[in-house]
Amino acid sequence: MTNPAISALAEAIGDRHVQTGDDIEPRFRTDLRGTLHAAPLCVVRPGSTEDVSAVMRIATAHHIPVTTQGGRTNTVRGAMSAETGIVLSLDRMTRIDDLDIKSMTLTVQAGAPLQMVQEAAAEAGFLVPLDLGSRGSATIGGVISTNAGGLRAVRWGVAREMVLGLEAVLADGTVADGLKKMLKDNAGYDWKHLMIGSEGTLGVVTRATLRLRPMPATTMTAFCALQSFDDVYDLLRDLDRDMGGQITSFELMWPELYHLVLDHYPERTAPLPRTFPLYVLVEAMGGDPAGDPARFEAALGTAIESKLVIDAVIAQSERERADLWAFREDIGLPMRAKGPMYAFDVGVGLSDIPETVRRTVAAVRTDYPDAFILTYGHAGDGNLHFVIGVGEYNDAAERRVDLAVFGAVKAARGSISAEHGIGLAKRDDLHFSRRPGEIALMRTLKRALDPDNILNPGKVINMDETFTGPVVA
Ligand SMILES: Cc1cc2nc3c(=O)[nH]c(=O)nc-3n(C[C@H](O)[C@H](O)[C@H](O)COP(=O)(O)OP(=O)(O)OC[C@H]3O[C@@H](n4cnc5c(N)ncnc54)[C@H](O)[C@@H]3O)c2cc1C
Numbered sequence: 001m002t003n004p005a006i007s008a009l010a011e012a013i014g015d016r017h018v019q020t021g022d023d024i025e026p027r028f029r030t031d032l033r034g035t036l037h038a039a040p041l042c043v044v045r046p047g048s049t050e051d052v053s054a055v056m057r058i059a060t061a062h063h064i065p066v067t068t069q070g071g072r073t074n075t076v077r078g079a080m081s082a083e084t085g086i087v088l089s090l091d092r093m094t095r096i097d098d099l100d101i102k103s104m105t106l107t108v109q110a111g112a113p114l115q116m117v118q119e120a121a122a123e124a125g126f127l128v129p130l131d132l133g134s135r136g137s138a139t140i141g142g143v144i145s146t147n148a149g150g151l152r153a154v155r156w157g158v159a160r161e162m163v164l165g166l167e168a169v170l171a172d173g174t175v176a177d178g179l180k181k182m183l184k185d186n187a188g189y190d191w192k193h194l195m196i197g198s199e200g201t202l203g204v205v206t207r208a209t210l211r212l213r214p215m216p217a218t219t220m221t222a223f224c225a226l227q228s229f230d231d232v233y234d235l236l237r238d239l240d241r242d243m244g245g246q247i248t249s250f251e252l253m254w255p256e257l258y259h260l261v262l263d264h265y266p267e268r269t270a271p272l273p274r275t276f277p278l279y280v281l282v283e284a285m286g287g288d289p290a291g292d293p294a295r296f297e298a299a300l301g302t303a304i305e306s307k308l309v310i311d312a313v314i315a316q317s318e319r320e321r322a323d324l325w326a327f328r329e330d331i332g333l334p335m336r337a338k339g340p341m342y343a344f345d346v347g348v349g350l351s352d353i354p355e356t357v358r359r360t361v362a363a364v365r366t367d368y369p370d371a372f373i374l375t376y377g378h379a380g381d382g383n384l385h386f387v388i389g390v391g392e393y394n395d396a397a398e399r400r401v402d403l404a405v406f407g408a409v410k411a412a413r414g415s416i417s418a419e420h421g422i423g424l425a426k427r428d429d430l431h432f433s434r435r436p437g438e439i440a441l442m443r444t445l446k447r448a449l450d451p452d453n454i455l456n457p458g459k460v461i462n463m464d465e466t467f468t469g470p471v472v473a
Contacts, residue, residue, distance in 0.1 A: 005062040006042055009086075012054035017092070019043040028087050032075050040067075040081040047092045049167060049175055049206040056204065057173035059086055065457045068200040070142025071113060073134040075343065076423025078146075078199050078459055085457075088204060090141055096120055097207065103181040105164060107209045110141030117210070126212035129156035129248075133329055141205040146421045147197030152248040153380030154240075155285075156213070159196060165209035166192035171450040179209050194445065199421045200456040202449045216285035220296035221321045224303075224312040225276035229354045232280070235308040236350075236379060239282060242299035246292070249283040250379040251328050254357075257374045261327050264334035271313045271324060280379075281328050328376070338372065340393040342401045344386040346409045347418030353377070353384060356412045363404035364388055383418035406432040422460045430461065431469040 010018045019025065020042045028043045030036050041064065046052045059066045065085035072079050081087045090111030098107040101124060108117055115135040118128045132138060132150035142148075144166070149158040156162070165180035178192055195203050226232065232252065240247040258279050262270055272279065286292035296314070303309040315321035335341060348356045357375055364371045372389040388401050406416050410432045417426055417433070430439060442461050446453070453463060 003041070005058055005064055008058045008062075009042065009044055009055060012058060013044060013046050013051045017045040017047070017051075019045075027072075028069065028089060029080070030072070031077055031080055032073055037077075037080045038083045040083060040085050040087045043087040043089055045089050045092050049169065052088065052090075052169045052204050052206050053173040053175050055086070055088060055173075056169050056171060059454055060172050060452060063452060063454065065454050066204075067456045067459075068141065068145070068204050070111065070139035070145070071134065071137035073138045073142065074146060074420040074423060076417070076420045076425040078421050078423030078456070079142075080424070082458070090139065090206075093206065098209075099124055099126075100181060101126075104212045104214070105181045105209050106212055107165070107179060107207060108140055109207050110139060110144070110205045112140050114138050114140065114143055121212055122215060125215050127215045128162075128210060129213055130159055130162055130210075140208055140210070144196055144205050144208055145198060145200050146419070149378060149381035149383060149419065151251070151378065151380075153378060153383075154236075154250050155245070155248040155380075158381055160193065162211050163192060163196060163208055164211050166195055166205060167207040168192075168195050168203035168205050170203050171452065171455050175206075176203070179207060181209055183211070194449070197421075199423065199460050201446060201460050202455060204455075214287070216287060217289050218286045218292040219283065219321065220286075220293055221281070221283045221315040221324055222296070222300055222312050223271045223324045223327070224280045224282060224300070224309045225272050226278040226280060226308070227276070227310050229278055229357075231308045232278070232353075232379065233350065234306075235280070235303055238303060238306075238308065239284075239299050242302065243284045243286070243295060246284040246286045247282065248285050249281065251281040252353075252375075252377045252379055253279040253281070253328065254375040255279065256372075257331065257376050258327060260334045260338070260374065261331060264337060265330070268323070268326070271327070272311050276310060279327075281324060331376075335374070335387055338389055341372070341374075341387050341389040342398055344384075344388070344405050344416075345419035346384050346386070346405060346414055346416055347382045348384060348409065348412040348414035349382055350379060352412035352414065353382075356384065356408050356414065359408035359411060360386060360405050363407055364390070364401060367400050367404070381418060382414075402429065409433065424459055427458070427460060427462055428467070428470050436468070 024039050024043050044055050066088050067081035068088045069079045093109035093111035095109045121128045129152050131152050143159050147159050165178050167177045167179050169175055236250055300312050315324050368390040374387040377384040415433045
């Protein structure tokens with residue numbers, strides 16, 4: 001017997017854009033770790049905002065959960081659907097509607113990959129400041145729904161700072177069209193900020209107007225060695241001051257990661273000796289080809305004189321720049337070669353980073369004295385990654401490591417998710433980052449915008465009022 005909801009979906013958006021049963025492509029069930037999840041009721045691939053609205057109306061009428069998928073680059077099972085749900089893939093919605101060179105804005109459908117949008121803007125002489133390692137797959141809707149940060153947050157902030165206007169479809173199919181090109185709109189609630197970072201639990205982002213910047217004429221990149229974490233603060237402040245606010249990236253690497261990459265790629269030339277306690281990849285962008293490189297060199301020279309930097313290399317070509325970034329970006333294969341590890345993307349204030357690292361390492365080593373711990377992060381958004389191998393890979397070990405990391409994060413009033421979101425994987429640990437009053441407010445918002453709980457249900461917040469967090473002792 002044909003499912004009436006599936007028939008209605010096929011009629012609304014076209015037969016060939018609805019996949020069911022064995023026709024469902026594996027990619028829609030596969031998360032970033034490669035795990036194949038149970039097949040959803042169906043996958044729908046709308047082509048327009050009107051299609052998304054029709055899907056939501058049908059889902060609401062039939063009480064069927066809807067999980068929106070972008071590039072599926074999150075690690076928290078945020079875009080995986082239950083067997084009873086609809087996967088709403090925006091992979092057909094990649095059109096750029098408008099590139100306004102006077103307002104310096106770009107309006108695009110939410111399924112467009114970030115890199116595609118960066119390239120379109122670059123052709124017109126503009127920069128999309130948001131940049132992440134997953135740029136080739138992560139979509140505009142995905143980066144907005146997870147409030148992505150990334151590699152240039154020091155200067156231009158995170159996704160929230162770049163979204164001027166938003167169009168979203170609500171649970172009942174209502175289209176909230178807030179596509180604006182202004183930086184400020186004080187006419188009523190700025191509701192777009194509710195959608196940004198809500199992981200598809202409050203609405204489906206269908207289009208966005210992004211703020212562009214003129215394409216910088218210069219990019220200066222250096223790899224620096226520091227004697228101590230305490231020098232990070234002075235270095236970031238002094239370099240940014242001396243460069244007149246041009247510092248875009250400030251990537252921290254503890255030596256274990258640098259050694260791992262060097263050992264995995266022995267053919268690569270080490271830019272700096274292995275002997276230092278901390279490495280920083282720093283990048284600046286500017287508009288003065290005659291002056292910027294010399295200013296960058298002078299700023300680093302001053303930092304070396306004042307011993308904030310012990311040693312440094314500056315990229316002299318685009319090739320050398322890519323080689324330096326490779327030490328920060330080509331880390332996936334070396335890590336996988338070490339066997340299964342537990343990965344974290346936590347966030348704390350810059351000043352809390354050393355203590356959070358110390359507490360985490362101490363707590364993990366209480367249970368696992370020989371644990372292998374890699375630490376790195378984006379100083380721009382306070383994002384700290386731990387990748388931890390403890391010699392066993394099972395639920396009990398994972399929980400022990402989770403508690404070690406989350407305990408340290410809670411002590412710093414930090415965030416258990418600085419990148420991938422909460423999704424399903426971290427939902428019941430939300431209380432490590434959020435106070436009870438905040439969680440109550442989140443439940444109120446969720447109930448108001450999605451009374452039937454059909455938008456990505458089960459993700460981000462546990463809606464059971466009696467749930468106050470798992471027993472951890
Ligand atoms: C190599 C690598 C590097 C990364 N670097 C960074 C980084 O530097 N900074 C950072 O913040 N993150 C980073 N990430 C994490 C990830 O890429 C981001 O979270 C990204 O924003 C997710 O985009 P996506 O399109 O893949 O979304 P998905 O993974 O498909 O979805 C993420 C969540 O958003 C929801 N969603 C997706 N699209 C929509 C939509 N249109 N409307 C409503 N909800 C939607 C989904 O339901 C899900 O809950 C990295 C990931 C990888 C693999």
